[in-house]
Amino acid sequence: MQYALAILAGLIVGVVFSAIKLPLPAPPTLVGVLGIVGIYLGYRLYEAIVGLF
Incomplete structure (x- = not known):
């Protein structure tokens, strides 16, 4: 539903x-x-890496 609203x-x-x-x-x-x-994927990747430590 969020995807449809965003579009x-x-x-x-x-x-x-x-x-x-x-x-x-x-x-x-x-x-x-x-x-x-x-940029968005890099942001999410950083959050995932920081979450591991």
């Missing part, structure tokens, strides 16, 4: 930003999105 929120923000002619508040390419995913 819905993203779609709404995308439509609103497009309607008022603002640039997207996110990377416009898949490479940028993958960079954000990498």
Whole structure:
């Protein structure tokens, strides 16, 4: 359910930003999105490593 709400929120923000002619508040390419995913995974990895000690 959280995933669906997140996608819905993203779609709404995308439509609103497009309607008022603002640039997207996110990377416009898949490479940028993958960079954000990498940052998130690195954050989670650090938390997991610290949790072991």
